[in-house]
Amino acid sequence: MxxxxxxxxxxxxxxxxEGEARMRYNARLEGYVATNYNPKYKNHHFWAIPVTSVLRALGKPNPTIVTQTIKSSVxxxxxxxxxxxxxxxxxxxxxxxxxxxxxxxxxxxxxxxxxxxxxxxxx
Known part of the structure; x- marks a missing residue:
């Protein structure tokens, strides 16, 4: 030395x-959608509706494909x-x-x- x-x-x-990566995810929503009725509906303000029912009523697909693009510089x-x-x-x-x-x-x-x-x- x-x-x-x-x-x-x-x-x-x-x-x-520079680089770019594109990922595709098969995303699926599960669970419930919280609602607040005012005035009350069937004697309750708060209701939980399955998200699959909400998506079906809106004509939206479940699962859906989500694409994410990440760009980076080094x-x-x-x-x-x-x-x-x-x-x-x-x-x-x-x-x-x-x-x-x-x-x-x-x-x-x-x-x-x-x-x-x-x-x-x-x-």
Whole structure:
């Protein structure tokens, strides 16, 4: 393992991956629909009617098919580029897609140490 002090700026280069998933569910309603009659119906305000009876009276199917679409975006870091503060010259580039293993320790003065298995010159 090698620690190298670099006085530069980091730049992350990333790409966006997008995906979409569509799911279909066979949904079925069960239970009761609560009703509140005012004035009372057959001497009661509250009644419970089976939901299957309500759907049948409305001409609605039970079960029904529900479709859900989920869209997502994912950011992938492709590379980490370390540039010289003044000249903007590339000091070091780590290709994350090739699984370069790197740890960057940032110091209070703005410089940072790069820890990896590659031997490079000290700037």
């Amino acid at each position: 090698k620690l190298t002090r670099l006085c530069g700026r980091r730049h992350l280069s990333d790409t966006v991956g 950011y992938f870091t492709k590379s980490i580029v370390v540039r010289d503060r003044r000249s903007r010259a590339v000091l070091r580039e780590f290709d994350v897609n090739n699984r370069d293993q790197v740890v960057i320790y940032e110091m209070e003065d703005g410089s940072f140490y790069v820890e990896d298995d590659q031997v490079i010159g000290v700037n």
